[in-house]
Amino acid sequence: MNGARMSQTGLETSPPSTVSWEQLQEHQVAMFRDLQNRLTQHEVWRSRIGHLQPVDAYAALRDVPFTTKHDLRDAQVEPDPTKPLGAFQLASTDQLVQITSSSGTTGAPTYFGVTANDLDRWRAGIGNAYRTAGVEPGTIVALTTGMAIVAGGMPYADGIRSAGGALAWIGGQTTARMATAMQRLRVSVLVATASFATHFANRCEELLGVPAPELAVRTVIAGGEPGAGVPHIRQSILDAWGATRVSEFMGLGDVLPALWAECEAGGGMHFTAAPDVLVELIDPETHEHVPWEPGATGEAIYTTLTREACPVVRFRSGDQLLVTGVECACGRTAPTVRCVGRTDDMLIYKAMNVYPSSIREVVLDTASDVLSGTMRIRKETKDQVRFDTPLPLEVELREGLDAATAEGPLRAAADAVSERLRVRVAIEPRTHGEIPISDYKNALTYVEGTNPYA
Ligand SMILES: [Zn+2]
Structure with a gap:
């Protein structure tokens, strides 16, 4: 324990x-x-x-x-x-x-x-x-x-x-x-x-x-x-x-x-x-330390303290962490976190910053009855960060469901995203199996006309 x-x-x-x-x-x-x-x-x-x-x-x-x-x-x-x-x-x-x-x-x-x-x-x-x-x-x-x-x-x-x-x-x-x-x-x-x-x-x-x-x-x-x-x-x-x-x-x-x-x-x-790796939490814009307190978010910065072959000092992970607690029933004293997104993944819709993972969370919160959980945002180019029109979001329906049945929940999900995150998404339902899945890492964004796992 x-x-x-x-x-x-x-x-x-x-x-x-x-x-x-x-x-x-x-x-x-x-x-x-x-x-x-x-x-x-x-x-x-x-x-x-x-x-x-x-x-x-x-x-x-x-x-x-x-x-x-x-x-x-x-x-x-x-x-x-x-x-x-x-x-x-x-x-x-x-x-x-x-x-x-x-x-x-x-x-x-x-x-x-x-x-x-x-x-x-x-x-x-x-x-x-x-x-x-x-x-x-x-x-x-x-x-x-x-x-x-x-x-x-x-x-x-x-x-x-x-x-x-x-x-x-x-x-x-x-x-x-x-x-x-x-x-x-x-x-x-x-x-x-x-x-x-x-x-x-x-x-x-x-x-x-x-x-x-x-x-x-x-x-x-x-x-x-x-x-x-x-x-x-x-x-x-x-x-x-x-x-x-x-x-x-x-x-x-x-x-x-x-x-x-x-x-x-x-x-x-x-x-x-610990003790091999030192972790810091920083504000990715100002680079100031963010205190390890419940509810705090920041980017994780790592230093390898004992590594001989290839040490790194203050490595910018790009991972955005949310501190969920500093005391745990298990007795471990290290804080607990969730990874809420990657600094590199951040998208901008009409000056609003948003992580694809936040969009996924809101969509699943509203429409999980009709969705498998697999979804991805389509970009025009690899480097596209800014969107002036609603973000095209492909979502996979649960097995056996068709787009007509899911219409109501998906509309509610798009409204919830716009209300809670202040960005607009254009949800495009896909039948089960239409979005490719990798056995390793699955990206929440992809470039139009490519299959990232082909
Ligand atoms: Zn614990």
Whole structure:
């Protein structure tokens, strides 16, 4: 129940529950100073942070420059025979034991390396997240991603085993074989994206000829995309599998593949990556710190305090978090959050800012009786942010429903969006199966005339 457990590698996986969030931050600021000393021995970091005084307080982090996705990507453009991972590779190549990549859903993938020590810390940290999310000895855990090199591949597999679960890596096969494995192995914990989790339940029913609730899945760990925190999406995952628990899960390959995981209390995701990662919450416009208080929102900024191969300092995640609580029935002292959108995803309708995920939440709040939960906004070009006419929103109807039946609820949903978010949407119903679904990340926007998963 509490977070003070040791992993199988003997590393401390999370701070004892007696350590408050504030005490933890103080400890991490001290670790940040050690990181400064270590990094300034390398030219790439000396030029970025060498001029700074040692950071002596959380507030002083504000003076440290950000690292962005562009910085990391640009550093890998020019090939360097001694540094295949680019200028930010600090460990020599003979010290690397594994390479992972970002999913590349928002551009060319970037690659990250880990040393043997990094790998131990990753296993412990990701294991802590899986333990928080409900993996324990005795659980049979199905991992559905088909890509080993991404954060949701090998690193998740290591974390599941570190948490004590029996890993059944069923991804990467045909859906029929995946479904057979779900039944034969009596899988109790399913790890999937929120959208794939529901889709896969339907496919299992079709392929096995038995309702998915008659299989053994009781916990669904949903990561890779925001969504599992939205009440209607959560409920549809629970119903689809006859599950008793949905645990939302979030991480970043650039930082640590699992950073946040939801406990049995179900009120949001706890930060599970301390002491290895320092997290800050900032206002994305002013860059000022946002206090960790219930109801606060801000962008998550991460610093890897212990990583040897490819550390990052104040990495801008682009993830917009909403703090849902600072005290939890489970006893963990880290605050709980929901991911409410991505800074990059923000759209503008006649000067009003809006996240696609907020639109989805309002639409499902109003019309979930007729909708499957899958939807997407159509853009004219990849870079389109501004809309002067109502945002074209394609929504998937529940199986067997037609557009005429859904007309009333969909009109009500469009009105609710305009009332609550002050943006207008033009809802276009699509029959079940018409919107493609990926088994990895599903975007809430897409460019007209393209199939992002083809
Ligand atoms: Zn909790």
